[in-house]
Amino acid sequence: MKIDRMKMFLDIDIASPPVKIDYRDKVMMTGSCFTEHIGGSLEEMKFRIFQNPNGIIFDPSSVASSLLSYIDQKQYAGEELVYLNELWQSWQHHSRFSDMSREKALEQINSSQRQAHAFLKESQWLIITLGTAFSYRLMPGNTPVANCHRAPASFFEKHLMTIEEINTALDSCLRQVFRFNPDLRVVFTVSPVRHLRDGVIENNRSKARLLEVTHHLVRKYERLYYFPAYELVVDVLRDYRFYDIDMAHPNYQATQFVIEKFMECYVNDESRALSREVQKITAARRHKPFQASTEAHKRFLRLHAEKTRALMEKYPFLDLKEELVYFVNAAS
Numbered sequence: 001m002k003i004d005r006m007k008m009f010l011d012i013d014i015a016s017p018p019v020k021i022d023y024r025d026k027v028m029m030t031g032s033c034f035t036e037h038i039g040g041s042l043e044e045m046k047f048r049i050f051q052n053p054n055g056i057i058f059d060p061s062s063v064a065s066s067l068l069s070y071i072d073q074k075q076y077a078g079e080e081l082v083y084l085n086e087l088w089q090s091w092q093h094h095s096r097f098s099d100m101s102r103e104k105a106l107e108q109i110n111s112s113q114r115q116a117h118a119f120l121k122e123s124q125w126l127i128i129t130l131g132t133a134f135s136y137r138l139m140p141g142n143t144p145v146a147n148c149h150r151a152p153a154s155f156f157e158k159h160l161m162t163i164e165e166i167n168t169a170l171d172s173c174l175r176q177v178f179r180f181n182p183d184l185r186v187v188f189t190v191s192p193v194r195h196l197r198d199g200v201i202e203n204n205r206s207k208a209r210l211l212e213v214t215h216h217l218v219r220k221y222e223r224l225y226y227f228p229a230y231e232l233v234v235d236v237l238r239d240y241r242f243y244d245i246d247m248a249h250p251n252y253q254a255t256q257f258v259i260e261k262f263m264e265c266y267v268n269d270e271s272r273a274l275s276r277e278v279q280k281i282t283a284a285r286r287h288k289p290f291q292a293s294t295e296a297h298k299r300f301l302r303l304h305a306e307k308t309r310a311l312m313e314k315y316p317f318l319d320l321k322e323e324l325v326y327f328v329n330a331a332s
Contacts, residue, residue: 010236014261017185017225020268023047023275024317025124028116030066032058032131034191034229037255038262039127044282045275046319050123053116054146055094058131060166060210062146064173066092067126070116071180076109078102084149091138091145098149126177126184129229130214131191133161133206134198160206166213174221185223187266188214192233192258194248227266229258274315281308285323292330301331 021027029039029051039051054066069092081088081102088102089095090109097112099105120126136156138145148156161169177184190210195203207230218224233242233250240247242254250258263272284304289297305327308320 010238012228012231012236014228014265015225016265017187019185021047021125021266021271022268023271023315026050026119026122027125027127028053028120028123029127029129030054030057031063031127031129032056032191032193034131034189034193034250034255035127035129037250038129038229038259041255041259044279046278046282047271047275050116050119052094053112054092055096057094057146059133059135059144059146060130060161060169060213061135061144062092063128063130064169065144066146067120067173067177069113070120071176073117074113076106076113078106081105082149084151087149089147089149091143091147091149094147095149120177120184121181123181123184125187127187127189127227129189129191130210131193132195132198132203133166133209134195134202135159135161160202161209163209163212166209167216170213170217171220174217174224178221178223185225186221187225187227188218189227190214190230192230192250192254196246196248225266227262229262232258232261274318277311278318278320281311281320281323285326298331301327305331 023046026048027042027050029035029042029049030053033056035051036056039049043049043051053070054062057063057066076090081090083089083102087095087098087100088105089098090105093109097105097108099108135144135158136148137143137159138155139157142157145156174186177186190207194200195206198206211230214226218226233254237254237257242251242257243249244251263275267275281304284300287300289300291297305324308324308327312318312320312324
């Protein structure tokens, strides 16, 4: 009697968009820390990526307001920063923009704003990863903030956004984004990172609201798509082996699984094939030899310098200058 192999994973049907991402495309990415897992992998493959111009942001209100600020090319003023924990900080930006000098913090923020405006205008794709429906409001005034910068809890009111609030914020934002860039396609995804500080039940309520709104918007707009990063980790992998020791963040295996599925479903065949060649080059760039001065290692470097030149000649849009300079200099 024939026995079928044990089924270890659930099947999942991931719909691909009619037009897929190409190496020549510009892709802006914004949202939670999981954005940077996908974005970091795409950057390593040398896709044209601009990720998180405000730094990591989690909730729909912050995502929407940041995108609108890029469209308006908002420039921040000194009075919009706050001096906290010996640093000048922006409530709308991640702490990587903070600095002991208010002028330097402002320059970093406003430079990123200008770059984001120009990049979004020319982008073919915008990928939005929502992390939580919880929004923090600065009191008094009830002003939503993207980052609390470890300020005392008494500064804020924690608010679980309603489905209506999330939908209003994102829908209004998308209408303006499409007017700004009529050719843009948008991919929504919900982060599989579990916000356990909110509690397991509250985390699930939060994710459910994000999922409900993203699917509503995808049905409403033709150029919106949903990539199931959340479901791939929570329902397909479905095992604590795929989480880090904090039981909240997907580990390397899980994120690689998600990235592989994303490449399979959202990147065209030519670009996927090219990405494999690029990964060979970037892996060679990271290679650390035991004896860097040997002739064998220098041959390795010269070989990869030639391979890099050949790829850049065949695909002029591919930026491998940094790798080429490394191979040539290290081989000399």
